[in-house]
C-alpha cells in the first residue's frame with residue numbers, strides 16, 4: 284500500500300505541545316500501535332507505529348485533550364483542612380498526609396492504590412500497591428512527570444474484577460483515566476492534585492547526575508522536607524547506603540527552575556484540567572495561607588503541614604466520615620482554599636527563556652547551564668540564606684504573627 288494511503292486513516296492525536304503523556308490513547312489501542320516515548324526534551328508523549336495502526340480512531344476518542352471528560356455537576360463545592368493523626372505519616376508526606384488516610388482506608392477494604400513512585404535511578408512511574416509497606420513508596424510529591432505506562436489497563440481489569448481502586452495523579456492523568464474508562468465504576472475513587480506543572484524526567488536525571496559525585500547513588504529526593512517547617516521546605520537527598528543529606532535551599536538548582544516555571548511541560552502552560560469542579564472524586568493540595576484571612580484555631584499545626592481536600596463529587600462526601608479515625612478534618616470556605624492556591628484554577632505563565640531551556644540543557648555543560656538558568660538572583664539568595672540561618676522556633680513565631 285502506498286504511504287499516502289497508509290497515513291490517510293491515521294488518528295490525529297496531540298503533538299508535543301499539547302500532549303500530556305496521560306497514556307489514555309496508548310492504553311486504548313488494541314493493536315499496540317501506540318506507545319509513550321521520551322521527546323527531545325525528555326517528556327513522555329504518544330508516538331505511533333503507522334504499520335500497526337488499523338485506523339479505528341479509538342485512541343482519538345479516549346484523549347482527554349481532544350475530548351475533555353465530563354466534570355462533576357456539583358452545585359456547592361466543599362473544602363476541608365485536614366491532617367493525618369499519625370505524626371510519622373504526616374512527617375513523611377508533603378502536605379498534611381491526607382493522601383495516606385484515603386489510601387490506608389482503601390487498603391483496609393481489600394482495595395489497591397495507584398500512584399507515583401520513585402524507581403531505579405530516580406525514574407518516576409505509576410505503580411499499583413496493595414500493602415501499607417508498599418504505600419510508603421507513593422508518599423511525597425515527586426517533582427517530575429510520572430511514566431503512566433500500561434497502568435490504566437490494569438486499573439480497568441481490577442475494576443471489572445470488582446476490586447476497589449484508588450487512582451491518584453496529576454489532573455491530566457486522572458482526566459486520561461476517566462476518558463479511557465469511558466463509564467462510571469462505583470468501586471473507583473480518583474484523587475488529583477492542585478498542580479503547578481511538571482519538569483521533564485531528563486532534567487531530573489541531569490540534576491541527579493550532578494549530585495551523585497557529592498553524595499553517592501541516590502534513591503530518593505524529598506523536595507519538601509518539613510524539618511524547617513512546611514513553608515520553608517528543605518531538599519533532602521537519600522542515598523543507597525541509607526544516609527540522608529539536607530541541602531540548603533538557596534543552592535538548589537532544580538527548585539530555582541521549578542519555581543520560575545522555566546522547565547515545565549509545554550501543555551502545562553495551557554492546562555485544560557484545572558478549575559473546579561473536576562472529573563476526579565477529590566482534589567488534594569497544600570492548604571497554603573490557611574488562617575491568613577479567616578481565623579484558624581490550630582496555629583501550632585501549621586508548620587507540620589495542612590492538606591486541602593476539595594470535594595468534586597458531592598455524592599462521595601460521606602467517604603470523609605470513614606477517614607475520621609485517621610484524619611483530622613475541618614470544613615473551610617472554598618474562597619479561602621482556592622484564594623491561596625491559584626495553580627488550582629489557572630496555568631502558570633510561560634517565561635521567555637523556556638524556549639531555550641531544554642535545548643541548552645542538552646548542549647551546555649552542567650556548570651554553564653546552572654549559571655545561565657539555575658542560579659537564584661541576589662534577592663532570592665539573600666531571603667533564603669537569611670531564613671536558613673534562623674532557628675525553627677523563630678520562623679514559627681514570625682509565621683504566627685501573620686495569622687488571624
Ligand SMILES: Cc1cc2nc3c(=O)[nH]c(=O)nc-3n(C[C@H](O)[C@H](O)[C@H](O)COP(=O)(O)OP(=O)(O)OC[C@H]3O[C@@H](n4cnc5c(N)ncnc54)[C@H](O)[C@@H]3O)c2cc1C
Pocket residue numbers: 375376377378379380381382383397398399400407421422423424425426427428429451452453476477478479480481567568569570571590591624626
Ligand atoms: C508535580 C506536582 C505539583 C504540585 N503542585 C502543587 C501546587 O501548585 N499547589 C498545591 O497546593 N499542591 C501541589 N501539589 C500537591 C502537593 O504537593 C501534595 O502532593 C498534595 O497536597 C498531597 O499531599 P499529601 O500530604 O496528602 O500526600 P503526599 O504523600 O505528599 O502525596 C502523595 C501523592 O502525590 C502523588 N504524586 C506524587 N508525585 C507525583 C507525580 N510526579 N505525578 C503524579 N502524582 C504524584 C502520589 O501518587 C500520591 O497520590 C503538587 C504535586 C506534584 C506532584
Ligand code: SF4
Pocket residue numbers: 293294311312313314315316317331335336337338339340341342343
Ligand atoms: S487508530 Fe486505532 S489502531 Fe490506530 S493507533 Fe488509534 S487505537 Fe490504535
Ligand code: SF4
Pocket residue numbers: 296297301302303304305306307308309328329345346347348349459
Ligand atoms: S491521550 Fe494523552 S497521551 Fe494520548 S495524545 Fe492525548 S494527551 Fe497525549
Ligand code: SF4
Pocket residue numbers: 303453454455456478479480481548550551552554555556557
Ligand atoms: S499542569 Fe496540567 S498538564 Fe501539566 S502536569 Fe499538571 S495537570 Fe498535567
